[in-house]
Amino acid sequence: MPASDLTLLTEIALRAGEIARSFVGNELSIQQKPDDAGPVTAADLAVNTMLEDRLREARPDYGWLSEESTDDDTRQGKERVFVVDPIDGTRAFIEGGKTWSHALAVVENGEPVAAVVYLPMMDKVYTATRGQGARLNGLPIGVSATKQPDEANVLAVKHSADPQFWTHPVPNFKRHHRPSLAYRLSLVAQGRYDAMFTFRRSWEWDIAAGALILAEAGARVTDRRGSPLRFNNPVPQTDGVVGANPKLHAALLDRMA
Structure with missing residues (x-):
């Protein structure tokens, strides 16, 4: 039986963390994107390649939207679409910080239905499936009660x-x-x-x-x-x-x- 979307996203996010960590302290081949859109590194591109290969192989009927991929408008006709950021917080990654993440979601008819945000350097895995609550490293989480x-x-x-x-x-x-x-x-x-x-x-x-x-x-x-x-x-x-x-x-x- 195929893995659930959340299970798939979680497994692939963990693999993304392994790849990104392998670049820490090594050559990043930093480039600047056109139109002042920020930096991109060899790590961003390596993670993106893995994400696209593995996720699209697992769900060939899903569309694809990623910061580091050329946009393809065929995603518009798909019921479900992967929406991913290979490394969110690239500048922090370049500077040697810890607060960068891998952000992976499945969107169905315009709404997210499964999601993972993984911070490899902090061992934090945030997950959610629509209608089933949110978790951090497997434990339920909830918002604060501050009103003002x-x-x-x-x-x-x-x-x-x-x-x-x-x-x-x-x-x-x-x-x-x-x-x-x-x-x-x-x-x-x-x-x-x-x-x-x-x-x-x-x-x-x-x-x-x-x-x-x-x-x-x-x-x-x-x-x-x-x-x-x-x-x-x-x-x-x-x-x-x-x-x-x-x-x-x-x-x-x-x-x-």
Whole structure:
């Protein structure tokens, strides 16, 4: 019997970690992507090759969307699509940090149904299947109960606290940062932080896996205007992301411009 999508994603994510770790301390052959899209390393490409080979072999009828693959619009006609980021947080990887991740999701008719976010250097495996909750290393996780923005610990980039993004005075939240969007979503799912948000257009491969994990942990996860996130779009981006427990999410949206 074929493995479930979550089992498949988990096994392949662990293999991705082995490949990425083999590059740590070695030649990375760093290149800059066109249009100032950031760096890519030999590790990103090696992981991507393995992911595409193994996942597409296992599920030949699924579409494919990856940061490091040329986009193929045939994915639009697929009921199920792999949405992956071989290394989310490449700059942290280059700098020798630990907070980079592999983010793998299966999207069905626009919604994530299985997801893994794996941080090899921290031995953290976040997983979720739609309707079955979220887990960290096999144990259930859930979001915090903080209700008020002024009391929240949030994960966001520095410019997210600029007054232009808020209709009322900027909330007096405590701001923190992690380079990987997938990890930010997962940390809120774990209850380590109360909310995460970004006002920039966000690539689907950065957020599809983490969005499901956070939603299954009890959060509401939307774009910056409160609309549901949809994936496998012709242009694979969303209008920002806001994720928090439902009451805090509503309070944040109420104060966002």
